[in-house]
Amino acid sequence: MNNERLAELASDFPLLNNLVNLEELSWFNPNATTLEVGLPYVGLGEKDVRDASERLKRFAPYLCKAFPELEASEGIIESAIQAIPAMQESMSKKYSVNIGGKMLIKKDSHLPISGSIKARGGIYEVLKHAEELALNAGLLSPKDNYEKLYSKELKAFFSEHSIAVGSTGNLGMSIGIISAKLGFQVSVHMSADAREWKKNKLRSLGVNVVEHTEDYGVAVENGREAAKDDPKCFFIDDENSRNLFLGYSVAGDRLKKQFDELNIKVDGDNPLFVYLPCGVGGGPGGVAFGLKLAFGDNVHCIFAEPTHSPCMLLGVYTGLHDGISVQEIGIDNLTAADGLAVGRASGFVGRAMERLLDGFYTITDESMYELLGDMAELEDVRLEPSALSGMVGAVHVSKDHEYQSRMNLTLDKMQNATHLVWATGGGMVPEDEMAAYLAKSGR
Template sequence: MHNSLTNLIEKFPLIPYLQRAEPVFWLNNQVNATQEFPFTMDIVYDAEARLKRFAPYFKAAFSEIRDWEGIIESQVMQTYLESAFQMKIEGNLLLKCDHMLPIAGSVKARGGIYEIIKHAEHLAIRHGLLSLEDDYRKLNDESFRQFFKNYKIAVGSTGNLGLSIGIISAKLGFNVTVHMSADAKEWKKQLLRNLGVTVIEYEADYSEAVKQGRLEAEQDKTCHFVDDENSLDLFAGYAVAALRVKEQLEAQKITVDQEHPLFVYIPCGVGGAPGGISYGLKQLYGPHVHIFFAEPTQSPCMLLGMMTGLHDEIDVKQIGLTNVTEADGLAVGRASKFVGAQMETIVSGCYTVEDSFLFTSLRQMYCREHIFMEPSAHAGFFGPIQLARIGAAYIDSNGLKPFMQNAHHLVWSTGGDLVPNEWRDKYLQK
């Protein structure tokens, strides 16, 4: 590490609070500055077009997506959870229900599935088996599964990305290996194995699983590695969500402008999904969207990386944290450098949340609204609470105070639909 811990603490007085695993609220003073990106929104429009081409295939291959006409999407709904925390949130509280995304039941469905279908389309076209004008339902034929059997997919994951990659790859016919970190829940490994996916488990954390997945792919020309830390395809697939949310908000007559600010709270692990979503939202809404990333108190890798500017060169363990949390998808010690660099002018801030809050919120949400989401999905709900409690400086400096009663707070859910009943009971009892 370039800087000694003492120097870092002198420079960044928030670090001792992080070290004590206290919930913190960090504001990014670079937000809305000018930034040149190494890509444009074209990658997002391209991703949306490809997902639409594949819609007939999804509809044929997955019964659960037929109601959505083959489009992998979730609803935006009103939620009333604030009353459970005796808080008055100024404005309107909404939930983006990615815990219900078809096929993979989590936010990872868009990006993970997108990267695999892009790879599959490329292979099929290259071998003269598919053209862009074809009806993509043909990909559900046995002949295509036999073709894809000659190719391999590898990914390193703490859970939900592995699920989305494993489910779609196995359905298409690929040989797929998911390298799972110690944090991954047992039911996720079992579900994958039941689909014929090879699951390799590690005692170490997320970084080791990714390293091994990368290594496997480097040694085999037929293997495509899904790089959660650096993949532009994953990023583009996630960013499609922003286009869809804009349509959904417009359909609900929700305006986003200076007088109607939109606040978005997204749980963050290595950064891929929240990064892609945030890039898309910022491109569409500019300074009128205010995005905050949520991380566990023991795994604030994006906050630490962005605040210090060190990105992937600093690990949460270097400041004495354990990187152990019940929010398995967020148990990442080192953030993506690629995503962190893109977020420098996009994210308004990051905050941390204790595991105990996640379970309180999980229980309240289930009891009051009969909605079940994984613990990590509840990190988003702490955002509007923290903004109301200690976010006055942000609201004042951005001239938002007169408009807060018109604000919309969008809490982005991450996973939950595929959680088996016995695991739901365990979570609810915690």
């Protein structure tokens, strides 16, 4: 984008100047509306989410067999919720703001199988594809016990098929692990920012890791190109996949059940704020969609992005969605938050969810590392840098009185609020890698 066009765009959208200067900022969406008004734009509904949930239940016996760590949860891939009062107190002091209510963390960072939020959407899409192949081949019936998918016969059948995906790291981990376990030939196209240990883990499972010297968008495009001429190769499209989106969305109803068990109330007087790290948008978009279906207008979803990769904020704020990238306005898309290092947002997610998202904010790598150290020290929770991006959401919400007023979030409601930080990765990080993270945080 030339300087003249950028200046013209910035005159219409003044926050672009702050984005280009890599400043931490927040933007609360003036077009956020009710679930009733916003839902038709998504193109999916409760029936679709219910269908995804039922599919995961069918696969539970297989998952128990293939991954013994799931036996305790009877084959359901789910994460715990943890209160983080010490972190809440620390942040209130650090940022000179009263964070009312209670602050919790959703530990998708420690989901079984692949240790990140991608164990939801990524694994779901592979399972759905495997089911369709086996059903069409007459090797599986919906009435069967899906444990039979663990058989040598089915593994041999899946080995005749392949799967490809482009990833910054965690999605590739999830898809590589489950695909290899089922028997598929799988290729993961990794962007330049992907961690070496993630590549090594995949290779140890027999996954073909294709390394690219450029960013996420190039890795995805190369994966798509490599798969297009092979009728037996299924390309998982992180930028546009509705199946990935639905796999994530199942989290909403599950969270509602967890809250019921913990006696956490969410209603008009007890709002829920959820802070979701955002890369291309599929994971946070799908989770936010599920949350909206589960809690309606009483949940407020806010996306967090690195200052160097604010692609979803850029797309929704300007209304250009995937028609603009951070590189086009002079931002380099280089961040320690590898899972969020995406320059161009999903056009599907942006357009589907823009009316159901309350806001967006950016955070520097330095802030993420500092919070990483705080979380380890104060709450004994170890996370990847990208998973800390959601931590300051409560600060932005608590400070923005214009937003609170517009959304009728009165002082008493804010004092009754639940702030849920969605931690997205870190459970599988090797000890030496985590030690390096902590060293960068000054701990």
